[in-house]
Amino acid sequence: MRRPRIALAVGATLVGAALLSALVGPLLAPHSIGAVVDLDVFSPSSAAFPLGTDYLGRDVLSRVLTATRYTVFISFVATMIAASVGIFFGLAAASGSWLDMVLSRLFDIVIAIPSLMFGLVVITSLGASIPVLIGTLAVVYTPGAFRTARALALNVAALDFITVARSRGEGLSYIVLREILPNLIGPLAADFGLRFVFVALLLSGLSFLGLGVQPPYADLGALVRENIAGLGFGAPAVLFPALALASLTVGLNLTIDTLTGGRKATR
Amino acid sequence: MTASLWVTRLIAGRIASAVFTLFLVSLAVFAVSLLMGGDAAEAILGQSATPEALAGLRASMHLDQPAPQRYLGWLIGLLHGDPGTSLVTGRPIGGMIAPRLANSLLLAGLTALVSVPVALTLGILAAVKRGGTFDRVVGIATIGIVSVPEFLIATVAVLIFAVTLHWLPALSSLRDVDSIYELLRVFALPVMSLACVTVAQMIRMTRAAVCDALTSSYVEAARLKGVPPRRLVLGHALPNAIGPIANAVALSLSALLGGVIVIEVIFNYPGVARLMVDAVATRDMPLVQTVAMIFSASYLVLVTTADIVAILANPRLRHQ
Numbered sequence: 001m002r003r004p005r006i007a008l009a010v011g012a013t014l015v016g017a018a019l020l021s022a023l024v025g026p027l028l029a030p031h032s033i034g035a036v037v038d039l040d041v042f043s044p045s046s047a048a049f050p051l052g053t054d055y056l057g058r059d060v061l062s063r064v065l066t067a068t069r070y071t072v073f074i075s076f077v078a079t080m081i082a083a084s085v086g087i088f089f090g091l092a093a094a095s096g097s098w099l100d101m102v103l104s105r106l107f108d109i110v111i112a113i114p115s116l117m118f119g120l121v122v123i124t125s126l127g128a129s130i131p132v133l134i135g136t137l138a139v140v141y142t143p144g145a146f147r148t149a150r151a152l153a154l155n156v157a158a159l160d161f162i163t164v165a166r167s168r169g170e171g172l173s174y175i176v177l178r179e180i181l182p183n184l185i186g187p188l189a190a191d192f193g194l195r196f197v198f199v200a201l202l203l204s205g206l207s208f209l210g211l212g213v214q215p216p217y218a219d220l221g222a223l224v225r226e227n228i229a230g231l232g233f234g235a236p237a238v239l240f241p242a243l244a245l246a247s248l249t250v251g252l253n254l255t256i257d258t259l260t261g262g263r264k265a266t267r
Numbered sequence: 268m269t270a271s272l273w274v275t276r277l278i279a280g281r282i283a284s285a286v287f288t289l290f291l292v293s294l295a296v297f298a299v300s301l302l303m304g305g306d307a308a309e310a311i312l313g314q315s316a317t318p319e320a321l322a323g324l325r326a327s328m329h330l331d332q333p334a335p336q337r338y339l340g341w342l343i344g345l346l347h348g349d350p351g352t353s354l355v356t357g358r359p360i361g362g363m364i365a366p367r368l369a370n371s372l373l374l375a376g377l378t379a380l381v382s383v384p385v386a387l388t389l390g391i392l393a394a395v396k397r398g399g400t401f402d403r404v405v406g407i408a409t410i411g412i413v414s415v416p417e418f419l420i421a422t423v424a425v426l427i428f429a430v431t432l433h434w435l436p437a438l439s440s441l442r443d444v445d446s447i448y449e450l451l452r453v454f455a456l457p458v459m460s461l462a463c464v465t466v467a468q469m470i471r472m473t474r475a476a477v478c479d480a481l482t483s484s485y486v487e488a489a490r491l492k493g494v495p496p497r498r499l500v501l502g503h504a505l506p507n508a509i510g511p512i513a514n515a516v517a518l519s520l521s522a523l524l525g526g527v528i529v530i531e532v533i534f535n536y537p538g539v540a541r542l543m544v545d546a547v548a549t550r551d552m553p554l555v556q557t558v559a560m561i562f563s564a565s566y567l568v569l570v571t572t573a574d575i576v577a578i579l580a581n582p583r584l585r586h587q
């Protein structure tokens with residue numbers, strides 16, 4: 001079993017690097033993110049600018065370090081909301097039949113709208129501010145969290161120790177919070193990680209289309225978009241933001257896949 | 268007789284539920300448009316909005332009616348193939364969408380044509396050789412692709428094949444396509460990038476479905492009986508995995524609906540999704556709503572097809 005361990009180490013390193021740059025990256029940035037520091041644009045990597053400069057002659061390394069914070073922060077908050085709401089309603093649905101019907105039907109509507117499409121409709125109507133983005137991402141990924149939590153809770157609820165607890169006369173809230181929920185922590189944590197990846201990908205997709213994070217702020221998707229003109233000269237300014245994003249998402253998926261024995265990353 | 272009746276009823280139920288969901292989606296899409304500050308008349312008139320002009324335009328666009336009535340008008344228009352006029356160009360939306368939709372369908376169709384055979388072959392092979400090097404390589408490669416944004420795959424492909432090697436054009440203009448060779452060259456990059464995403468998903472789901480079948484006890488029994496490996500896979504495991512595989516194909520193709528948006532923008536492809544992205548930028552709500560409904564409807568068609576195939580492929584339901 002050597003291979004999985006390597007995959008785990010690679011994945012964990014990639015995720016660690018991305019999280020570290022989200023936490024302390026802006027402090028390490030050699031230049032101010034808005035400062036035009038190079039007379040040339042799209043210059044290749046050099047000692048002064050390790051990742052080259054962007055379409056205005058700004059330092060790409062500094063911009064990537066700051067943009068990672070936006071990507072991680074927005075995705076984390078949105079995933080947190082989606083997971084909390086999803087788990088709350090998932091547990092509620094698992095314990096009541098008419099509630100289950102109503103909630104499942106309601107979340108099916110959101111699932112039936114392709115996620116990028118849903119984001120586009122909401123952004124057309126409300127504009128692309130960061131709170132709107134967080135809200136949209138949370139709404140898009142709540143149904144998935146709901147389905148997972150509901151299915152997991154139903155599985156556990158069918159086990160003997162729940163029957164025992166029920167015949168002991170425990171109340172519903174005790175059973176749900178003290179007996180069922182602790183047994184779901186592992187799978188729910190894995191689900192959280194996967195959902196975070198999807199959220200980060202959708203956010204970057206929106207920003208790449210110019211409909212996500214708006215200037216003066218920028219996330220990794222927005223960096224790829226603003227430098228797309230450099231693609232023709234193979235400028236590092238367009239490649240490195242994309243690679244930074246990929247290292248976060250690939251690393252996280254790889255880690256979760258090896259930890260859970262790999263059967264989950266298809267949702 | 269009773270069995271086929273049962274299956275028919277099950278399928279009819281699925282279709283009814285899809286239609287009902289689509290109805291609810293249309294409600295949701297319409298409701299979101301109500302959140303928009305101001306209305307279409309203000310958006311069109313802009314600076315020149317005098318109260319009289321506003322009132323006149325609102326009346327002519329039926330914006331003075333209450334929301335439920337407008338919703339009904341919009342829904343009936345959609346069903347008759349008349350989704351209204353664009354706020355920005357003032358042209359009927361149906362005429363703007365139709366040629367674009369054909370282009371998008373062409374792109375999606377070609378991608379499906381490429382990705383389904385590739386994905387099924389690789390997925391089944393990985394399942395048969397599960398645990399081996401081939402399976403591990405495919406597994407890591409598919410996780411890598413699933414977790415990378417579509418625009419990264421597309422930009423890297425452009426960088427390699429168009430910028431460095433000069434083999435293929437970086438943009439997909441359909442204007443000067445006059446031979447099959449040109450057609451292939453124009454479509455190669457977008458189809459390849461789009462196929463990457465769908466293929467990776469489809470491989471993972473196909474592999475899981477075939478693995479499930481291969482580890483079941485009846486296949487184990489057949490193996491102990493001495494059935495040769497090829498017949499074990501093709502004759503015993505696959506027929507029972509068809510339902511889940513069809514499900515995997517349909518679900519992965521629905522992921523194409525999201526991918527196509529990004530791909531059309533990168534390659535400047537004249538499809539309906541790029542029309543939509545431009546419409547979002549100019550906040551052309553009627554156009555956005557129409558395209559959103561088209562995409563949701565296609566998604567529901569795919570998912571419902573997956574359900575129906577799964578029902579038809581399930582012998583327990585067929586012979587009940």
